[in-house]
Amino acid sequence: MSLLKLVGVSKIYQLDGVSVKAVEKASLEIKKGEFVAIMGPSGSGKSTLMHLAGCLDTPSSGKVYLKGKNISNLNEAELARIRNKEIGFVFQSFNLIPRIKAIDNVSLPLIYAGVNYENRIKRAIRALEKVGLKERIQHLPNQLSGGEQQRVAIARALINHPEIIFADEPTGNLDTKSGDQVMKILKDLNQKGHTIILVTHEQEIADFAQRTIKIRDGKIE
Ligand SMILES: Nc1ncnc2c1ncn2[C@@H]1O[C@H](COP(=O)(O)OP(=O)(O)OP(=O)(O)O)[C@@H](O)[C@H]1O
Ligand SMILES: [Mg+2]
Numbered sequence: 001m002s003l004l005k006l007v008g009v010s011k012i013y014q015l016d017g018v019s020v021k022a023v024e025k026a027s028l029e030i031k032k033g034e035f036v037a038i039m040g041p042s043g044s045g046k047s048t049l050m051h052l053a054g055c056l057d058t059p060s061s062g063k064v065y066l067k068g069k070n071i072s073n074l075n076e077a078e079l080a081r082i083r084n085k086e087i088g089f090v091f092q093s094f095n096l097i098p099r100i101k102a103i104d105n106v107s108l109p110l111i112y113a114g115v116n117y118e119n120r121i122k123r124a125i126r127a128l129e130k131v132g133l134k135e136r137i138q139h140l141p142n143q144l145s146g147g148e149q150q151r152v153a154i155a156r157a158l159i160n161h162p163e164i165i166f167a168d169e170p171t172g173n174l175d176t177k178s179g180d181q182v183m184k185i186l187k188d189l190n191q192k193g194h195t196i197i198l199v200t201h202e203q204e205i206a207d208f209a210q211r212t213i214k215i216r217d218g219k220i221e
Contacts, residue, residue, distance in 0.1 A: 004030040009062030022048040024218040035190040037209035045218040046199045054166045055079045088157030092169035094149045096141040103137040106155045127155035147178025168199045
């Protein structure tokens with residue numbers, strides 16, 4: 001059985017009477033343990049596709065199945081519950097909460113998962129150690145380099161042991177060295193069994209994946 005399956009999925013945005021077909025009749029299947037890159041020009045629908053596959057948004061038409069369960073018509077609360085349990089996200093702009101420390105950013109998803117304080121702290125420290133940031137747990141995001149901030153974001157994405165990790169241009173704001181570190185962590189996670197779905201513009205980054213899905217004007221090629 002596929003871990004993730006999209007069947008004829010479209011997403012149409014309505015804005016001021018104009019409709020934008022961001023994704024059009026996309027079908028794809030991703031198996032457990034795969035490392036897949038999604039490539040395409042700017043505006044081709046990569047992020048939209050990722051949001052649909054990652055329970056951040058629902059399609060205008062078509063069906064999305066996660067572990068065989070149709071998630072296309074779930075409400076926001078139901079989607080949030082699935083995300084918290086099954087999915088980790090890493091974004092180009094890190095999306096950390098600026099006023100709280102690295103450790104608190106990482107442990108935040110555990111509050112929603114109902115984990116007690118002591119265990120939250122323990123698990124957050126372990127997750128930060130895994131991404132090589134043991135010495136930075138008390139730092140605020142603006143006291144960290146871009147590469148370090150992205151590793152905090154990866155630690156946060158990992159905290160609930162999600163089966164799937166979505167990364168939308170995770171190296172887009174990083175220098176080559178920090179980008180390499182981030183890609184090595186993602187590769188390592190894949191070898192440990194996590195399914196990785198990575199959006200990128202760069203061929204060198206896509207080369208880390210076993211397979212590339214190309215999208216153009218909202219359509220999968
Ligand atoms: N909330 C929205 N409302 C209206 N249109 C949107 C919305 N989000 C995205 N779009 C449009 O949908 C299309 C696909 O956007 P998307 O963000 O998925 O592209 P992308 O491939 O991720 O681009 P990039 O590489 O620049 O990040 C674009 O034309 C965009 O303008
Ligand atoms: Mg995008």
